[in-house]
Amino acid sequence: MKHIKISDIEDMSKIYRLNLINSVTGYKSAHLIGSQTSKGNTNLAIFSSVVHLGSNPALIGFIIRPTTVPRHTYSNIKATGTFTLNAISKKQIADAHHTSAKYPENISEFDKTNLEIEKKNDWNAPYVKKAPIQMGCRYQNEYHINENDTIMIVASIEHLYISESLLLEDGWVQLDKGDIITINGLDGYAAPQLLERFPYARPKA
Numbered sequence: 792m793k794h795i796k797i798s799d800i801e802d803m804s805k806i807y808r809l810n811l812i813n814s815v816t817g818y819k820s821a822h823l824i825g826s827q828t829s830k831g832n833t834n835l836a837i838f839s840s841v842v843h844l845g846s847n848p849a850l851i852g853f854i855i856r857p858t859t860v861p862r863h864t865y866s867n868i869k870a871t872g873t874f875t876l877n878a879i880s881k882k883q884i885a886d887a888h889h890t891s892a893k894y895p896e897n898i899s900e901f902d903k904t905n906l907e908i909e910k911k912n913d914w915n916a917p918y919v920k921k922a923p924i925q926m927g928c929r930y931q932n933e934y935h936i937n938e939n940d941t942i943m944i945v946a947s948i949e950h951l952y953i954s955e956s957l958l959l960e961d962g963w964v965q966l967d968k969g970d971i972i973t974i975n976g977l978d979g980y981a982a983p984q985l986l987e988r989f990p991y992a993r994p995k996a
């Protein structure tokens with residue numbers, strides 16, 4: 792096996808290191824975060840850092856890169872307190888990836904892709920039409936990560952919409968039934984397939 796040491800990582804070119812370190816920790820969740828300015832200009836951006844924080848209360852977290860350049864998702868969430876999380880399905884990957892392009896604040900990624908706005912529940916942020924899972928989230932807190940100047944946002948899930956065919960009787964959501972994709976690194980998109988579901992594990996006698 793190839794052995795890479797911390798000194799090798801430090802000496803790598805920026806792109807090689809970025810690809811390597813973004814891939815090695817495994818497949819990541821894929822979401823489009825919808826938000827809007829206080830004036831109502833919509834914004835959409837892809838994020839691979841959304842994680843489950845807890846189910847009671849229902850909380851999620853995600854990481855915002857250093858705010859040394861404009862981060863519209865962050866400033867919109869600070870302005871409105873709300874955003875949406877939208878799962879990405881196979882057919883949407885090219886457009887979803889394109890939302891990472893740096894457009895000025897007055898240009899909406901919804902106008903530059905085939906992704907469409909869906910407004911519901913008077914939520915102060917746009918959902919992505921046809922996303923198999925949509926969540927209306929409310930900002931709760933943020934934590935500055937000193938080591939790399941990133942910010943972890945903590946938010947509650949206040950509205951949850953799930954395509955009926957994915958939602959099983961016990962509340963479990965079968966993601967592959969919605970062709971929901973996952974992210975490999977920073978620019979690779981993969982489609983996982985469920986292998987098996989196990990009962991709650993108990994110690995062996």
Ligand SMILES: Cc1cc2nc3c(=O)[nH]c(=O)nc-3n(C[C@H](O)[C@H](O)[C@H](O)COP(=O)(O)O)c2cc1C
Nearest residue numbers: 836837838839840854855856862863864891892977
């Ligand atoms: C696959 C992928 C995953 C990304 N994940 C994140 C992330 O977790 N956090 C982040 O701050 N930016 C992430 N980005 C970058 C944002 O999508 C990009 O900076 C985007 O322009 C942000 O838009 P905004 O300024 O409208 O918020 C990711 C980009 C790609 C292609």
